[in-house]
Amino acid sequence: MPIKSIDGCIGCGTCVATCPTDVIRLNPKNKKAEIMYPADCQICHLCRMYCPVDAITISPEKSIPVIVSWG
Known part of the structure; x- marks a missing residue:
């Protein structure tokens, strides 16, 4: 499961x-x-990035690096 947990x-x-x-x-x-x-789950990290209390944890073994198009 890509999303490991939702705590808090x-x-x-x-x-x-x-x-x-x-x-x-x-x-x-x-x-x-x-x-x-x-x-x-497509492991896009949007839920984790936008959570205001950082409650979502993505499983490290299922995670892919977040790539942004601006620099």
């Missing part, structure tokens, strides 16, 4: 909004982010 979620929904493959969803009961479709 504040329920803002930013990760849900930024995920292009709809891997993360907010739990309707506790309003916290949960990994719902791990097999669909």
Whole structure:
């Protein structure tokens, strides 16, 4: 599973909004982010980069380097 964990979620929904493959969803009961479709993760790092509290950890063995087009 590319996303290792979501710890310390504040329920803002930013990760849900930024995920292009709809891997993360907010739990309707506790309003916290949960990994719902791990097999669909494209390891784009958007959820991790935009999380305001740095709650998302990507598995190092599954991670690919983040490449940006500006320098």
